Amino acid sequence: MVDRPNKPAALASTPGLPPQPQVNISHDNSRVSAVLPTGESVDVLLFGATVISWKDRAGNEKLWLSDAAKLDGSKAVRGGIPLVFPVFGTAPDHAATSSLPQHGFARNSKWEFLGKSSSESSPSTSPSDASVKLDFGLSSATLDEKSKSLWPFTFSAIYSVTLTTEGLSTGIVVTNDGQEPFEFQTLLHTYLRIKDITKIEVTGLEDSEYIDKVDGAKTKSQSGAVTITGETDRVYTPAKGPSSPVIVSEGGSEIFSVLRDNLKEIVVWNPWTEKAAGMGDFEPKDGFKNMICIEAGSVRGWTALEPGDVFNGAQTISY
Numbered sequence: 001m002v003d004r005p006n007k008p009a010a011l012a013s014t015p016g017l018p019p020q021p022q023v024n025i026s027h028d029n030s031r032v033s034a035v036l037p038t039g040e041s042v043d044v045l046l047f048g049a050t051v052i053s054w055k056d057r058a059g060n061e062k063l064w065l066s067d068a069a070k071l072d073g074s075k076a077v078r079g080g081i082p083l084v085f086p087v088f089g090t091a092p093d094h095a096a097t098s099s100l101p102q103h104g105f106a107r108n109s110k111w112e113f114l115g116k117s118s119s120e121s122s123p124s125t126s127p128s129d130a131s132v133k134l135d136f137g138l139s140s141a142t143l144d145e146k147s148k149s150l151w152p153f154t155f156s157a158i159y160s161v162t163l164t165t166e167g168l169s170t171g172i173v174v175t176n177d178g179q180e181p182f183e184f185q186t187l188l189h190t191y192l193r194i195k196d197i198t199k200i201e202v203t204g205l206e207d208s209e210y211i212d213k214v215d216g217a218k219t220k221s222q223s224g225a226v227t228i229t230g231e232t233d234r235v236y237t238p239a240k241g242p243s244s245p246v247i248v249s250e251g252g253s254e255i256f257s258v259l260r261d262n263l264k265e266i267v268v269w270n271p272w273t274e275k276a277a278g279m280g281d282f283e284p285k286d287g288f289k290n291m292i293c294i295e296a297g298s299v300r301g302w303t304a305l306e307p308g309d310v311f312n313g314a315q316t317i318s319y
């Protein structure tokens with residue numbers, strides 16, 4: 001069931017049953033927050049539909065957000081989950097997107113909150129199974145004039161953020177509502193919070209081909225687990241396919257698992273010392289020790305959408 005966003009939070013009452021605690025949603029002009037009855041929470045800025053916080057039931061933050069991140073819409077958010085669309089990085093050789101800013105306009109656009117759907121409406125749902133899906137929309141009709149002039153295609157996008165007691169899923173659905181085909185790239189630029197980058201191992205990318213962006217975009221092959229010992233910026237095409245998760249372990253314990261749905265690549269990024277020092281909105285400067293970006297996306301080559309066609313891509317992060 002889809003509730004109107006303004007509906008006040010209330011206790012669900014089913015005749016004969018005691019009231020169940022409900023998912024608590026609050027929203028204003030700039031952000032939407034949801035808390036499950038068991039305590040897990042998520043905060044999403046309308047600017048970029050950027051997830052800026054995701055906490056487990058004990059209140060532990062799962063995402064890294066820079067202390068200097070701009071949350072006022074003046075710049076893409078440094079941290080959380082910025083949404084990359086319709087271009088990854090810049091594409092000077094791809095005429096249709098060559099004028100767009102780095103990573104496209106989605107992360108710099110104001111999205112509309114379309115509403116929530118949650119499992120709580122069923123009386124048989126116990127609080128420990130509660131979940132909530134928050135939907136956000138952006139389309140050529142709501143895009144600012146500048147972005148529209150740089151990318152004049154007719155499209156609509158729905159970005160859904162689903163919080164469960166097990167994890168967080170984020171997914172984008174893009175529809176070509178126009179009369180001509182267009183091509184795009186998209187990526188979920190997730191900054192995972194970790195304690196110590198030197199103790200991190202990423203598995204699930206063994207034997208996968210990757211483009212090493214810090215070594216002249218050479219194509220290489222991953223042997224064994226990925227460890228981070230310096231600036232890292234790699235576009236992996238996982239050899240194992242989407243049903244195998246990418247696992248982040250810290251000190252030998254698995255702390256995150258990332259499953260992809262219809263997203264072919266995984267970008268692994270850590271700016272390390274110098275790059276972090278050069279980013280004005282990256283604070284504290286040694287914050288690179290506490291983050292690793294594991295970014296599910298479709299960014300090698302282009303996804304073409306014919307008029308009327310729909311693309312769906314998503315990730316599920318569990319811990």
Ligand SMILES: O=P(O)(O)OC[C@H]1O[C@H](O)[C@H](O)[C@@H](O)[C@@H]1O
Pocket residue numbers: 076089102103213233234267268269293295
């Ligand atoms: O600084 P941003 O525009 O947010 O980009 C941050 C990073 O995003 C991705 O991970 C790219 O692979 C990197 O090359 C880039 O530096």
